[in-house]
Amino acid sequence: MSIESREHGFDKQISEMRMKIKDLDARKVKDDVFDDATLFALYKLVQKGWISSFGGPISTGKESNVYMCDSDTGSVAVKIYLTRTANFNQMQKYIIGDRRFTNIKKSRQDIIFAWTKKEFSNLSRAKKVGLPVPSPLVWTRNILVMELIADSTGVPYPQLRSAYMDEPLAVYQAIVEYVRVLYQEAHLVHGDLSEFNILYGSNQPWFIDMGQAVTPDHPKAIPLLLRDIENINRYFEHTCDTFPAKDLLAEITDHPLAHLDEQVIREL
Ligand SMILES: Nc1ncnc2c1ncn2[C@@H]1O[C@H](COP(=O)(O)OP(=O)(O)OP(=O)(O)O)[C@@H](O)[C@H]1O
Ligand SMILES: [Mg+2]
Secondary structure, eight states: OOHHHHHHHHHHHHHHHHHHHHHHHTTTOOTTTSOHHHHHHHHHHHHTTSOSEEEEEEEEOSSEEEEEEEETTEEEEEEEEOTTTSOHHHHHHHHTTOGGGTTOOOSHHHHHHHHHHHHHHHHHHHHHTTOSSOOEEEEETTEEEEEOOBOTTSOBOOBGGGOOOSOHHHHHHHHHHHHHHHHHTSOOBOSSOSTTSEEEETTEEEEOOOTTOBOTTSTTHHHHHHHHHHHHHHHHTTTSOOOOHHHHHHHHOOOGGGGSOHHHHHTO
16 A cells, blocks of 8 residues: 555544544534544544444543443443643653653653553552442553443433432442542552542442542552542531541551641641
8 A cells, every 4th residue: 555545544534533523522522622643543443343433522621521432332431631731740740659650751642641541550450349430441542441330221420519319428438438448459549539530320439530549659649548538528528427537547548647647648
């Protein structure tokens, strides 16, 4: 195949993919949201059967867009990190200090790809110990394909902040237990836990958005764990009894830093 016809093929695949996404989301997806390389990577995922058709966006943000898609085996969620607008400096802070990612080069693109891989690996670790998180299916470049967390009719579960809970105390206790299992068995601290990054459906909380989760040996692990617990307590304290954050921190981890004063931990 000549270079010319190869390029023609590539252009055609890119524009096919662009049309597929544009048709569905013409107003929200501007031309510059997905670069050609992202569109080509999506095209390859379609060819391999990980995605068979594109549904609408579940969420569009500064860092990522999440789409509901069909695949050969059922519905999936496709999270696409936006290479141009993702908060690269913030990402870098979490990646540096994580011994699993010491060898990566530090260009903007490398950081975003490493972040996608990190979210895949964090979800795998959490899933392996039985936690309710989306099963990660495949990742490539800045794209993560995972299980869609949805009801039996395929409607994605809402974020905890907009869900009605019959028994808030039971939900709070389940979340605290998941934070413990995540730390003690999966050896991870979520690092951005809040009513935005927990979905709720069928009386069950689900943890999502784990790109920033760090291992307990990360220098910020204990302050991040304290912040996660405080966020959850803040959300629930008006609806049910909560445990003091400091007690939970000490119960979950016997890390020496966990015994310091809370204010000192926050400033670490
Ligand atoms: N696997 C999933 N199943 C159902 N809905 C999902 C799934 N993953 C994400 N969502 C929806 O998309 C929203 C955004 O996802 P997520 O929190 O992972 O990305 P984000 O907030 O953009 O992440 P970041 O801020 O790190 O870029 C979620 O609040 C949720 O409503
Ligand atoms: Mg989020």
